[in-house]
Amino acid sequence: MSEKRTELSSLGEFGLIGRLAENIELKHESSVKGIGDDAAVIDQGNHYALLSSDMLVEGVHFDLSYAPIQHLGYKSIAVNVSDIAAMNGVPEQIVISLGLSNRFGLEAVEALYKGMNAAAKDFNVDIVGGDTTASKAGLIISIAVHGKVNKDKVVYRSGGGNNDILCATGDLGGAFIGLQVLEREKQTFLANPNMQPKLDDYQYVVQRQLKPKARMDVIHELNELRVIPTSMIDISDGLASEVMHLSDHSGHGFAVYEEQLPIDRETYNTAVEFNLDPITAALNGGEDYELLFTIDQKDHDKLKNHPDIHFIGHAQPKEKGNVLITKKGNQVELKAQGWNHLSD
């Protein structure tokens, strides 16, 4: 008698979540939106509360041989805040659960918290609790973030009309290219521990990997400009993967223009140095924690001069699919090659 066993890698993370979500029913009237967006939406009477959580596991999400633990603390908060930003909300409180192996002394934990406190200050969020425990396997950081949003300003993945403009903030692919630089330096160091890492020429991309920002600045600017995106998601798994999510939730397809993809010069040059295609890095790199959103065409003029918001494409009827329009005018089907940790 053998028990049936289905490998998780055959489903992938999103397949697994979809499977588990099938059996979940929401009983509370206050549970406005459950699994399936960047954060859950909870009715609090005068406003919505937002709730989201993210776990970072050593050896899966980070490598302490090159990630300074203080930056890791910062990043762990930023990636959570990014989920609240993606709902057009503002984070207010976080709780932090830490699993610590005996490799870590007080000084390491204090350095981690120094980064967490810096991020809490940058993103104006209060650390209000959590749990600290032992771990048999390195460092585990699990954070839940609680935020709020006006009921008439909440933005889901599912909104968005036909012909809406697709926008991306900042630049893309840098975090992935930064990871390549760090991995190379690690291999060089392992081969010859006397070698000093050469990171001077790669400061921007390395920073993108180690200490990403959540784009709360953009959320506040959109609010000031009185622009409410019609749909939004944060770019954690790569642009292509996030475009597919918006497509799945909204029922639209999207056309993305290669020539409009925002790629930093250092990202571009370093990608070329590594024999990587900068466009592929921008489409599939992941971990940039920028925002991807759609706006109604009437809001075009309000954002057209914003230096950090780029019009990269537009919504189109579902049957036209999700495509990249190359510089030569060819259409290539967009494929999500997001980081699938479960298939490692």
Added chain:
Amino acid sequence: MSEKRTELSSLGEFGLIGRLAENIELKHESSVKGIGDDAAVIDQGNHYALLSSDMLVEGVHFDLSYAPIQHLGYKSIAVNVSDIAAMNGVPEQIVISLGLSNRFGLEAVEALYKGMNAAAKDFNVDIVGGDTTASKAGLIISIAVHGKVNKDKVVYRSGGGNNDILCATGDLGGAFIGLQVLEREKQTFLANPNMQPKLDDYQYVVQRQLKPKARMDVIHELNELRVIPTSMIDISDGLASEVMHLSDHSGHGFAVYEEQLPIDRETYNTAVEFNLDPITAALNGGEDYELLFTIDQKDHDKLKNHPDIHFIGHAQPKEKGNVLITKKGNQVELKAQGWNHLSD
């Protein structure tokens, strides 16, 4: 040049949390209560929201060689709900972050979620989101729970007046004794894999360990009886440890009467079989997830006939300390020997 290293075990979990909390400041007016109670308290206008998180790590908090994964799912929700109960609140939403090693197939994750869904039903809470990722080290379950409480009904560890009555729900020590039974059967099995586990005579204590209940039933009954505890905490680390917490937060001492400690007959008999003192198991066992609270003497009559609420002692001036009054009338200083995972 060597870096300073302070072992976490020299501080313990509570020492570490206290140290980290020193550098944290709360900026939001809505952050009513941060680190230092069973849950954070967040002002939502008409009511308070409650937010808490707990992480369970394989090899530290559970052993899948005897914990059925479905029960583990149930327990992971119950221990989080218990933190909301301890604030006199009601849980409404939870988010679940899972770290899964490749040992786990879909069937195992579905069994885990079956237990989670059963607990969500029992405690009337909605699973609204989370995160699923890989883990290099077994199973990690990190849950954050969001609840609510009327502003005039929230209960902290810090309330409570002199001469208040100290109450405990249910019975104590069972979860710890159940763990001893399971550990013994595991050793027997490892020595002879053909042996069948003998658990028939230990069903209650084993259930206390594997599938504890959060005492939401008591919270609802207190509400119906119009009793608001003056202070409260859940009993996760053992009664003595929790009494010390109430004492630290309230500025009172407590007298606990040995003869009033609620101990189930099976717990008692099994403790004796294992050459363990049932009183020590009740005081220091941990993981019972019962509630410990104080009430004003005027509420005595409302609760005196409640079959599952036990008057186990009373508050007293700080200088009288925290003591156990033995059956012979001797006073013994209470010492917290809570489970300190960090000193493993």
